[in-house]
Amino acid sequence: MLKLNGVTAGYGHLEVLHGISLEVAEGEIVTLIGANGAGKTTTLNAICSLVRVRDGSIELAGRDITRAPTNTIVRAGVAQVPEGRKLFAELTVHENLDMGAYLRKEKDGVLADLKKVFGLFPILEERQWQTAGSLSGGEQQMCAIGRALMAKPKLLLLDEPSLGLAPLVCRQIFDVIRELNREGTTILLVEQNAHAALRLAHRAYVMETGTIKLTGKAEDLLKDEKVKSAYLGE
Amino acid sequence: MKWEEIAPQLVNALSLGGIYALIAVGYTMVYGILKLINFAHGEIFMSGAFVGVIALSAGWSLIPSIAAACAFCAVLGVTIDRVAYQPLRSAPKLAPLITALGMSIFLQNAAMMVWGSGMRPFPVLSPKYPMTLKKAPENSKALIDEIASRLEKVRDGKYDEAMTGLFLGEYRVAKRNLEEERARDAKSAELVLLEKRLAEARENIPRVTAVTRIPDGLLVEFRNGTGDALKTLSDVRREAQQALKIPRTAVEWNRMEVRKHVLERGFMVGGVEVQWKQPLIWFVTLALMLGLEFMIRKTSVGRAMRAVALDQNTAALMGVSVNNIIRLTFVIGSALAAVGGVLYALKLGGGVVFTMGTQVGVIAFSAAVLGGIGNIRGAALGGLLIGVITNLAIWKLGEWGVGGVYGPAIAFLVLIAVILVRPTGLLGSTSVERA
Numbered sequence A: 001m002l003k004l005n006g007v008t009a010g011y012g013h014l015e016v017l018h019g020i021s022l023e024v025a026e027g028e029i030v031t032l033i034g035a036n037g038a039g040k041t042t043t044l045n046a047i048c049s050l051v052r053v054r055d056g057s058i059e060l061a062g063r064d065i066t067r068a069p070t071n072t073i074v075r076a077g078v079a080q081v082p083e084g085r086k087l088f089a090e091l092t093v094h095e096n097l098d099m100g101a102y103l104r105k106e107k108d109g110v111l112a113d114l115k116k117v118f119g120l121f122p123i124l125e126e127r128q129w130q131t132a133g134s135l136s137g138g139e140q141q142m143c144a145i146g147r148a149l150m151a152k153p154k155l156l157l158l159d160e161p162s163l164g165l166a167p168l169v170c171r172q173i174f175d176v177i178r179e180l181n182r183e184g185t186t187i188l189l190v191e192q193n194a195h196a197a198l199r200l201a202h203r204a205y206v207m208e209t210g211t212i213k214l215t216g217k218a219e220d221l222l223k224d225e226k227v228k229s230a231y232l233g234e
Numbered sequence B: 001m002k003w004e005e006i007a008p009q010l011v012n013a014l015s016l017g018g019i020y021a022l023i024a025v026g027y028t029m030v031y032g033i034l035k036l037i038n039f040a041h042g043e044i045f046m047s048g049a050f051v052g053v054i055a056l057s058a059g060w061s062l063i064p065s066i067a068a069a070c071a072f073c074a075v076l077g078v079t080i081d082r083v084a085y086q087p088l089r090s091a092p093k094l095a096p097l098i099t100a101l102g103m104s105i106f107l108q109n110a111a112m113m114v115w116g117s118g119m120r121p122f123p124v125l126s127p128k129y130p131m132t133l134k135k136a137p138e139n140s141k142a143l144i145d146e147i148a149s150r151l152e153k154v155r156d157g158k159y160d161e162a163m164t165g166l167f168l169g170e171y172r173v174a175k176r177n178l179e180e181e182r183a184r185d186a187k188s189a190e191l192v193l194l195e196k197r198l199a200e201a202r203e204n205i206p207r208v209t210a211v212t213r214i215p216d217g218l219l220v221e222f223r224n225g226t227g228d229a230l231k232t233l234s235d236v237r238r239e240a241q242q243a244l245k246i247p248r249t250a251v252e253w254n255r256m257e258v259r260k261h262v263l264e265r266g267f268m269v270g271g272v273e274v275q276w277k278q279p280l281i282w283f284v285t286l287a288l289m290l291g292l293e294f295m296i297r298k299t300s301v302g303r304a305m306r307a308v309a310l311d312q313n314t315a316a317l318m319g320v321s322v323n324n325i326i327r328l329t330f331v332i333g334s335a336l337a338a339v340g341g342v343l344y345a346l347k348l349g350g351g352v353v354f355t356m357g358t359q360v361g362v363i364a365f366s367a368a369v370l371g372g373i374g375n376i377r378g379a380a381l382g383g384l385l386i387g388v389i390t391n392l393a394i395w396k397l398g399e400w401g402v403g404g405v406y407g408p409a410i411a412f413l414v415l416i417a418v419i420l421v422r423p424t425g426l427l428g429s430t431s432v433e434r435a
């Protein structure tokens, strides 16, 4: 579904990604873990062309999407829950969710998905007419995930969806991710909570200062000594 | 203050305010999305006024003329963005500000080269008849033939200005010529004949016998031949010009009535005359503002515009083509400025000149700041307020013997006072710089 071949990217003179190669097969949950500043967010943004890819290539479902305009990548079925939620603070919750479905024309499908999002996060239905900026952090995270779901993506990129959430909400969000995957959505998950991520994912990549250091089945990495000491705090 | 005094001022102020609002919206929309003051916006307004006046002068009616101005300005606005701003999207904010200033100067000069440096008069909307001013023939015989041939047409009932308006002048020239020739050659038989023909013509030149005021015009009655004219035609035209405040060319000689175009006419309310064009300006402004408000608040494109204004990257992640939204912003802002330009020209009635964008631009920009830059309702409110304040200030200052040119200065004083108390403008968000 998604394939990065030696992707190099950065900001100004600073090169942050030094030739990243990774792959996400259709129907998989793949997690990307690594220390702060490793380049995880930059990787997701390179996939969406929000950061310019300097070298290497990115393929989506066999199509080359390297440096394609962001909106065409989204049109091809990619949605991102960006780091820090990035809600449109002055738009209402409802309008934020509508923005997620911006490219969709089938009104019935959109309405059904809105119902589904409200089913997953009932608090959003209650708060739908207030501005997204007035939601609590956790509610904002739910709204950001809901907004991405409204796009009905084939590939969902999640950047630290559990950040700042209470354990219960956190578990709920991981359940939602598993459920979405079961329904056929391919998922690339960036997480600080490596433990939860590795238990959820099929496969994982470990990133360190702009390079992929380790990769394998999630369950194997959970037992890996280096991973244990560096990311699982054991 | 009496109602009769203040009402016309208010009528004017509302029209002017509406026009400022239309222009202010363009500043505020572009600022909202690009965080850029589009200094060339005043020139877009000026271009719209020019295109409108040119189309009206070519005999187009008001709505097609406004449409032409909108189309022209929409293309102009998008081109300005493409040439001057788009290459600098990721540059420091100062850079596009400087190209904006450059663009403004360039457009003003381009307008001067293409449309000339003089004032282009606002055309008369009333039906006109082509005036064929021929050079008077040199010799007396040809001149008298010319008069005679015109008189033929008059007898057929075909009055028009070209025929009637020039009779007296040409009669005088012909008469003087004959006198000169007579002085040189006292005994010419041909001269005698010509003198006779001229005297006959004199009898047949149409004369104005009565001029009466009718609603919205003058009724001019002519009589051929005998009797002295009450007035010459040029007298009547001067009178029409003064009484009706319309150019002399507006006179419809063939129906012998002088009528104003509906937009130049007025109606009475509470003892105050209001010209039809004023409510037209209110209506157009209000309709466009409500339409814009609906588009921004209720449609998917409007929502995308607000999203792009808040966060371009995230809007792109929703599948929005940010460049298309920016282009659309320029299209809408420029088209509204074009409408403002044509209405402004219509309201003032004098004419358009290539520098007109500067002052109006600065005032409309102030209106946008007063309302809270980036806020569309604020721009509408600011425009209306600045229009009213400027208008009343010009009027009162005039009464006190201070030049009306200080009107805008008063508006700026109000702006400064408001900004000191509320730095974000009347409706601006309270955070100083939105994230």
Ligand SMILES: Nc1ncnc2c1ncn2[C@@H]1O[C@H](COP(=O)(O)OP(=O)(O)OP(=O)(O)O)[C@@H](O)[C@H]1O
Binding pocket: A011, A014, A016, A034, A035, A036, A037, A038, A039, A040, A041, A042, A043, A083
């Ligand atoms: N907009 C930017 N301009 C310049 N440098 C940036 C920018 N964004 C990120 N960086 C740098 O790129 C490197 C990688 O950042 P990135 O956000 O991709 O890390 P991350 O793995 O997502 O970290 P975290 O776990 O803290 O979110 C960091 O050193 C960061 O300082």
Ligand SMILES: [Mg+2]
Binding pocket: A040, A041, A042, A083, A159
């Ligand atoms: Mg990150």
